[in-house]
Amino acid sequence: MRQKSAAVWRILRVGAVALALLVAACTSDSETITVRVDYDHDEFATQFIRYFPDRIQVHPGDTIVFMQDWTGEAHTVTFGTAVDEVLAITKPLFAEWGDVPFDEIPAEVLEAYYAAECALPVLYSECGGPPTEETPPEEAPAEDPDAINQTLAQPCVINEGSVPDDGLPCETRELAPFLGTETYYNSGFIPFEGDGENTFELNLSDSIAPGEYNFFCSVHGSFHSGVMEVVAPEQPIPTPEEVNLETREQLNEVVEPFRQAYAEAQSGVFVYNDEPFSGPFTGLVDQRVEGLLNEFVPKDIEVEVGEPVTWVMFGPHSISFDVPEYFPIYETLEDGTIRANEDLYLPAGGAPEVEETDGVEPVIVDGGTYDGSGFWSSGVLFSETYVQYTLRFSTPGSYRVACLIHPPMVGTVNVTG
Amino acid sequence: MNGQTGRADRLRGADLVFVIGLALYAFGCLLILGQGLLAVAASASAELHESLHVQGLGTGFLDRVALRAADASHSVPSVPQIIGDYVFSLVHLGLAAILLRLRPRDWTARLLATALVGAAGVFNLTSQAVLEQLPFTGFEDLAQVAAHVVAGLSYLYALLLFPDGRPVPRWRRPALISLYLTATLGAIFLSIRLEGPARPATLLLFFGLLVPAAGVAAQVYRILNSGSVTGQAQARLLLWVLLPSVGFGVIFLVLHGLSPATNVLAGRDLAEPPLALYRSFQPAFAIIPLGLFAGILRYRLWDIERLLNRTTVYAIATGFLGGLYVAFVVVAQLVLGTVAASPLIDSKAAVAVTTLLFVSAFRPVRDRVQTVIDRRFNRSRYDAQVTVERFTEGLRDEVDLQGIVGRLNNVLNQVIEPRHVSVWLNDVPFRRAPKVGTGAGRNF
Numbered sequence: 001m002r003q004k005s006a007a008v009w010r011i012l013r014v015g016a017v018a019l020a021l022l023v024a025a026c027t028s029d030s031e032t033i034t035v036r037v038d039y040d041h042d043e044f045a046t047q048f049i050r051y052f053p054d055r056i057q058v059h060p061g062d063t064i065v066f067m068q069d070w071t072g073e074a075h076t077v078t079f080g081t082a083v084d085e086v087l088a089i090t091k092p093l094f095a096e097w098g099d100v101p102f103d104e105i106p107a108e109v110l111e112a113y114y115a116a117e118c119a120l121p122v123l124y125s126e127c128g129g130p131p132t133e134e135t136p137p138e139e140a141p142a143e144d145p146d147a148i149n150q151t152l153a154q155p156c157v158i159n160e161g162s163v164p165d166d167g168l169p170c171e172t173r174e175l176a177p178f179l180g181t182e183t184y185y186n187s188g189f190i191p192f193e194g195d196g197e198n199t200f201e202l203n204l205s206d207s208i209a210p211g212e213y214n215f216f217c218s219v220h221g222s223f224h225s226g227v228m229e230v231v232a233p234e235q236p237i238p239t240p241e242e243v244n245l246e247t248r249e250q251l252n253e254v255v256e257p258f259r260q261a262y263a264e265a266q267s268g269v270f271v272y273n274d275e276p277f278s279g280p281f282t283g284l285v286d287q288r289v290e291g292l293l294n295e296f297v298p299k300d301i302e303v304e305v306g307e308p309v310t311w312v313m314f315g316p317h318s319i320s321f322d323v324p325e326y327f328p329i330y331e332t333l334e335d336g337t338i339r340a341n342e343d344l345y346l347p348a349g350g351a352p353e354v355e356e357t358d359g360v361e362p363v364i365v366d367g368g369t370y371d372g373s374g375f376w377s378s379g380v381l382f383s384e385t386y387v388q389y390t391l392r393f394s395t396p397g398s399y400r401v402a403c404l405i406h407p408p409m410v411g412t413v414n415v416t417g
Numbered sequence: 418m419n420g421q422t423g424r425a426d427r428l429r430g431a432d433l434v435f436v437i438g439l440a441l442y443a444f445g446c447l448l449i450l451g452q453g454l455l456a457v458a459a460s461a462s463a464e465l466h467e468s469l470h471v472q473g474l475g476t477g478f479l480d481r482v483a484l485r486a487a488d489a490s491h492s493v494p495s496v497p498q499i500i501g502d503y504v505f506s507l508v509h510l511g512l513a514a515i516l517l518r519l520r521p522r523d524w525t526a527r528l529l530a531t532a533l534v535g536a537a538g539v540f541n542l543t544s545q546a547v548l549e550q551l552p553f554t555g556f557e558d559l560a561q562v563a564a565h566v567v568a569g570l571s572y573l574y575a576l577l578l579f580p581d582g583r584p585v586p587r588w589r590r591p592a593l594i595s596l597y598l599t600a601t602l603g604a605i606f607l608s609i610r611l612e613g614p615a616r617p618a619t620l621l622l623f624f625g626l627l628v629p630a631a632g633v634a635a636q637v638y639r640i641l642n643s644g645s646v647t648g649q650a651q652a653r654l655l656l657w658v659l660l661p662s663v664g665f666g667v668i669f670l671v672l673h674g675l676s677p678a679t680n681v682l683a684g685r686d687l688a689e690p691p692l693a694l695y696r697s698f699q700p701a702f703a704i705i706p707l708g709l710f711a712g713i714l715r716y717r718l719w720d721i722e723r724l725l726n727r728t729t730v731y732a733i734a735t736g737f738l739g740g741l742y743v744a745f746v747v748v749a750q751l752v753l754g755t756v757a758a759s760p761l762i763d764s765k766a767a768v769a770v771t772t773l774l775f776v777s778a779f780r781p782v783r784d785r786v787q788t789v790i791d792r793r794f795n796r797s798r799y800d801a802q803v804t805v806e807r808f809t810e811g812l813r814d815e816v817d818l819q820g821i822v823g824r825l826n827n828v829l830n831q832v833i834e835p836r837h838v839s840v841w842l843n844d845v846p847f848r849r850a851p852k853v854g855t856g857a858g859r860n861f
Contacts, residue, residue, distance in 0.1 A: 034476055042470070042488040065476060195552045195686070244474035248467070326684030400682050407685045 033064050033243050035226070037077065037190065037217070040069035041255055044262050045408035047071035048254060048291035049217070051226040052247040057237040058230055061206040068190045068198040071294065072406040074330055076152060076218040077200050080184040082120055082163050087214040089116035090222035120163055121152040122221040148330070152218035153338035158184040169336065177205040180213055180230070189338055192328045195407070204230065223290055257286040258293045265297040272314065272386070282389070282403070283315040296401065296411030304416050306392055313387035318344065318404040320377035321370060326407050344404045349376030360384045367391040372399060380405060432522070439531060442567060445560060446538035450506055452486055453544030457499055459490035466490050481551060489547040502543040505703055509537035512706050525582045529575035529709070535568020536702055539621060542695040549617065561617055566608050569624030570601060576632035576659070579709065580651055585635045587642065618691045625698040629662035629705070651712055658708025665701035669693070730790055734783040738775050745771070804828055
């Protein structure tokens with residue numbers, strides 16, 4: 001009996017040691033500093049054109065993980081002396097004019113701003129933008145309307161000289177540890193690997209000189225920027241936990257206007273630019289936040305056959321039914337070329353074409369009637385103000401409505417006879 | 418001798434592998450259940466929710482656990498559903514522990530216990546909803562598939578072996594091994610082939626249908642081929658237990674098809690978990706272990722009455738003494754004032770003496786409870802004691818050897834109901850007391 005008991009204890013001890021080893025292996029956390037590029041909030045789906053935190057302190061030789069929640073938007077992390085030069089001009093302009101309504105900013109300020117920013121490849125800026133058939137970017141090969149500037153979309157290192165404006169892939173696309181002296185050091189689009197696994201690891205050279213290094217997103221320009229301060233090895237820097245705390249504080253601050261907007265929209269009326277709107281809503285915005293709230297509000301709608309539903313849309317979204325498997329707004333070809341998925345923007349299933357607008361005035365669209373069968377999409381619609389999209393349903397049923405570019409945006413339309 | 422030693426070593430090695438494997442599996446299961454409780458706690462505490470979010474900004478394993486719990490805290494099920502989930506899991510874990518206590522070296526019991534541990538984790542929607550808050554890493558994905566496969570196959574084989582450990586169909590060993598191996602590899606292959614975020618729910622549906630269906634087929638086979646009435650009755654009981662599960666699965670498929678089993682829409686996360694799937698299969702799978710234990714009780718398999726008896730006795734004895742202690746404290750409080758101010762309660766010596774008193778009282782109380790339990794509920798054992806006592810007393814008046822042997826035979830039959838009773842009488846000049854044994858000699 002005693003022998004049996006001893007054997008059981010021996011087995012339990014070995015089991016306990018194995019468990020302890022497993023737990024130790026699982027809990028060993030690296031001392032890596034993480035910077036969030038964009039963030040999908042847990043209370044409602046969001047998209048932020050911000051780095052969290054937007055200022056970090058590091059030592060030479062450190063690794064910084066730039067982690068991107070996939071909200072539907074592409075981002076890059078771009079360093080270099082050229083970026084420092086751009087931000088040296090644009091950041092003071094931000095500081096002075098950031099709180100002034102856009103149409104009240106003097107033309108010369110905007111001109112100075114865009115002149116600085118356009119020195120580098122930036123996707124969404126007055127000097128460029130998503131290519132269309134009507135306005136193909138000079139740098140894009142003419143035969144491929146979906147091509148986008150490969151200098152910014154692919155990894156790129158330019159050690160000296162100016163950044164080429166040909167839009168072609170750089171000669172050096174292997175990212176060696178960052179020295180701090182490069183003219184241009186670009187992650188390219190952080191590769192899409194799924195909802196939460198998109199990362200870019202920045203390895204700092206041991207020989208990087210102490211000082212401040214600016215970085216920005218080549219997709220969104222100076223709006224989306226941050227500062228990395230390299231300090232001497234003997235100088236203390238915040239721990240990863242302290243960095244995380246700072247990240248959370250910045251997030252809480254920036255999300256608050258969205259929280260208010262979401263609560264307001266859920267009550268049925270949302271005020272934007274002093275104008276009240278009645279739901280349902282497709283996405284929400286707030287002027288105080290560089291970002292979007294990507295939700296159908298309310299998520300579930302009840303309508304009768306033939307009864308019109310009018311969604312008020314803030315931000316670029318689509319109203320789509322029987323959607324295909326999710327695909328991001330860009331695709332990477334085998335040779336590394338990045339192409340825009342323009343299919344997202346096209347109406348499908350009999351939805352009407354929407355005429356080009358100046359992008360500022362409201363867009364009012366009658367989408368017609370959805371018969372409940374097959375893929376149907378309004379295409380991605382956008383206006384700086386808002387879009388009103390009206391649709392009817394001819395067949396009773398429960399239909400999932402989704403936005404093609406924002407994966408968390410899914411709702412339900414229940415149609416009764 | 419060497420051969421026996423080698424066999425014993427092999428057994429110990431298998432035991433060790435099983436214990437470590439089950440410990441890891443149970444650890445994973447408890448981790449999953451813990452995540453669910455963490456989410457529930459975070460839903461009630463804004464401070465905890467915020468702490469979890471800060472922790473969740475890291476990239477380590479525990480950071481992901483924290484982030485999942487924080488994210489899931491916004492969509493925890495209702496209180497009755499949470500209670501239902503955890504009662505289900507606790508009952509399963511408890512039954513697994515009882516099985517291992519009853520039959521620690523029996524592979525049918527081990528398989529069933531493993532299946533129950535797995536079911537405790539995979540059928541708990543509160544916990545599973547937490548897991549699905551984030552996409553799985555490679556390791557998490559592998560662990561998730563392994564958890565379902567281990568639970569599903571253990572359940573499957575336990576039902577094929579229960580209760581006698583003899584697998585069905587009664588084929589020759591090579592044919593049987595081929596069949597089981599093919600089924601195992603097929604199930605593993607299909608499980609791995611499933612991809613994407615809908616996999617956990619699909620695996621649940623897959624094994625939720627496969628396990629009871631295979632179990633029903635096995636019991637029908639047993640009923641048709643078992644020579645014993647008891648064996649047929651056991652198989653029939655298990656069949657009735659499994660049929661609702663099959664019925665639930667078929668009704669679910671007819672009503673919902675496969676789509677409600679997922680919480681994704683073409684690669685997009687849906688806010689709602691696959692509620693219909695869990696709420697359909699959870700009660701169905703709650704019936705199976707309860708039915709199995711009903712069968713174990715009904716047919717007194719695996720010495721269940723011993724365990725129940727001991728559990729009852731220890732529970733009552735502990736409860737009685739615990740109650741007495743509480744009563745003592747309350748009375749002391751009433752008599753001497755508040756507990757904190759009470760010189761009696763504050764006195765270390767008094768505490769030590771009181772504890773010793775209650776500890777020393779445990780054994781007599783337990784024996785007394787045992788007697789009462791035996792008299793009230795375990796009548797045969799109580800009657801056996803009384804019978805043996807009467808026999809011992811009667812020996813004083815009996816002088817005829819044949820009479821003594823006859824009375825002994827009667828007593829043994831009443832008390833332990835042996836198949837054979839043999840008595841050796843040492844035929845020497847000195848008449849010694851008769852020796853009583855079993856298994857050889859004269860057969861009455």
